[in-house]
Amino acid sequence: MAQLNNMLALVNVFYEAISNNDAERVEAILKYCRENHCCYYLDLDKAVCVAARNGATTVVEMIILGSRPLPSLIHTDETGKKAIHHAVLNGSLELVKILTRNGSVLNRCDSEGQTPLLLACNxxxxxxxxxxxxxxxxxxxxxxxxxxxxxxxxxxxxxxEVVRVLLEESRANIEIQTLLLQGGMTPLHKAVRNGHLDVVRYLCEKGANVEARDVDNKRPIHMAIDTDAPQILQVLIDNNVDVNATDKFGSSPLHYAIQIKSLEMVKMLLETERVSLNQPNRRGDYPLHLAVARRSEAITLELVKAGCNIHVVSPNHETPLLQAASIGSYVIVDILLRQGANVNAQSNDRLTALHKIQYARCSREESDRIISRLLEFGAYINCQDSRGFTPLHSTACTCVMGQVVPVSSLRILIGAGAKVSHHSPNRNSPLCWLVWNGCFEAARFLVQAGWNLNQEDIN
Structure with a gap:
């Protein structure tokens, strides 16, 4: 028992010496164990792995050359790695050479599937x-x-530099793709997605396919824009990439650039003179619709200047102008009107821009400016939607949604000729809505403007 305890103490000292890279003490313990035929207590398979993990080249060599029997170099430690994996991670070429020339298997994987080569590349x-x-x-x-x-x-x-070695010295397959379940990406996809401009440029020079598609049908150009990398986008454009390529949702690079509100990349795509300006995605969104939805005034202006169709309609029959009114953007409304947008275009529920602005979540001042601008361009003041509501009805109706009805908007509409009428498609009039929801100032204004109280249903 005493001898066993002494050996256990010696083992602890041995591993402590390895951790401290104390080659002299390691050598002394190895010599003692060889002479006393007790090397098996030291678990030299594990010892090599520990020494490699600590980057102790001298100690590893000492254990390999000074032990009988020789330690196994395929031992896996608690981290799932072998000595050769640790040697690579420590960046020690000398240690890698020692292990390789003493029997390490180069293509063995660690617990994450990484071979020594894959670790070195990473x-x-x-x-x-x-x-x-x-x-x-x-x-x-x-x-x-x-x-x-x-x-x-x-x-x-x-x-x-590693990429160069792989392509020029080992014939690595430049077009190899991961499995579709793992994304279906090529090396070019990886470089583009992670923003490595020099690698992207080099791969393109070596003939990488700039039109390769991943599992989502994304090409490198989609990833370049999605990661906001204009320099990489320029490299791809210079290599004649298809600027109208679509992903699985039918979105083009132009859709992507608008989605992230990158005016710079929108301009780059437009400058190719190959971009389709009126190409919807599978949801029916045209680039102009998307620019309006993103409230990007500058991009909207660029698209209009480039000649996109301002009359395109979405699946619910909304034009860009209707959309601009819905979000309450005066600048975009003004841009579209100046370019000839139909101010009285209607959606599927027959709402016009003048109806839409009444429900927009924008400031009162912005809303009033848009109303005035629409009227200047000939908006029909008494046009009815599918429920029979006029823009005046719509303004009053906003009180039902908990909004304060702006008297200024009512004043503009009535001043422009809106009919002050109790008529509504249901029993209750707009005046009733205002009173029931506590909008007394707006209700008072309607009465003063000529609302006929005798026509109200007091029951």
Whole structure:
């Protein structure tokens, strides 16, 4: 029992010496155990792994060369890695060489599916990558749990020199894609998505397919815009990318640029003179609709100047002007009206822009300016929607939604000729709505403007 306790104490000292990279003490303990035929107590398989994890090159070499029997280099530690994996992660080419030349298997994976080569590519250790390739590491076959090969990993991490080695010294497949379940991405997709301009430029120079599609039918150009990378977009444009390519939702690069409100990239796409301005996605959204919905005045103006159709309609028959009125944007309404938008266009429920602005969530001043502008361009003041409501009815109706009815809006409408009438498609008149919802100032104004109280149903 005393001898066992002494050996356990010696083992603790041994591993402490490894952790401290104390080569002298490690050598002394190894010598003692060899002479006393008790090396098996030290668990040298584990010891090599611990030493490699600590980057202790001298200690690893000492254990390998000074132990009988030789330690196994396929031992996996509690982190799921072998000694060779730790050697790579420490960036020690010398240690990698020692382990390789003493029997480490180069294409063994760790618990995450990473081979030594894949780890080296991720870390950007060009010298280790070059050595592992020369020793026979699989460049196109080895893959991690995300189905990424060496080139995917290096490109995604932005390690341009590693990418060069893989393509120029090992014939890595530049078009290889991950499984569809893992995204279906090429190395170019990875580089673009992570914003590595130099890698993107190099891959394009080497002939990477700029039209490759991932599982969502996205091409590199979609990812470049989605990650707000105008320089990468320019590289792709310079390589004759299809600027009208669509993803699985039918969205084009122009849709993407508008979605993130990037005026710079919208201009870049327009400058190619190849962009389809009137191409809807599968939801029926045209680029102009999207620009209006995003309240992007500058992009709306650019699209209009470029010649897009301002009369396009969405699936619910809304024109860009109707949409602009719905969100309460005076500037966009003004842009569209000046370009000839139909001020009296109606949606499926026969709402005009003059109806829409009454429900818009914008300031009273903005709303009044839009109402006045619509009237200047000939909006029908007494046009009825599918419920029989006029714009005046719609203004009064907003009190039902908990909004304060602006007297200023009523004044503009009545001043422009809106009929002050109790008539409504249901029993209750707009005046009733105002009174019941506490909008007494607006109700008083309607009465003063000539509302006939004798026609109200007091029952």
């Amino acid at each position: 870390c950007g250790f060009t010298d280790i990558v070059r050595f592992l390739i020369s020793e026979g590491s699989h460049v196109n076959l080895s893959r991690n749990h995300n189905d990424e090969r060496a080139l995917h990993i290096a490109a995604g991490a932005g390690h341009i």
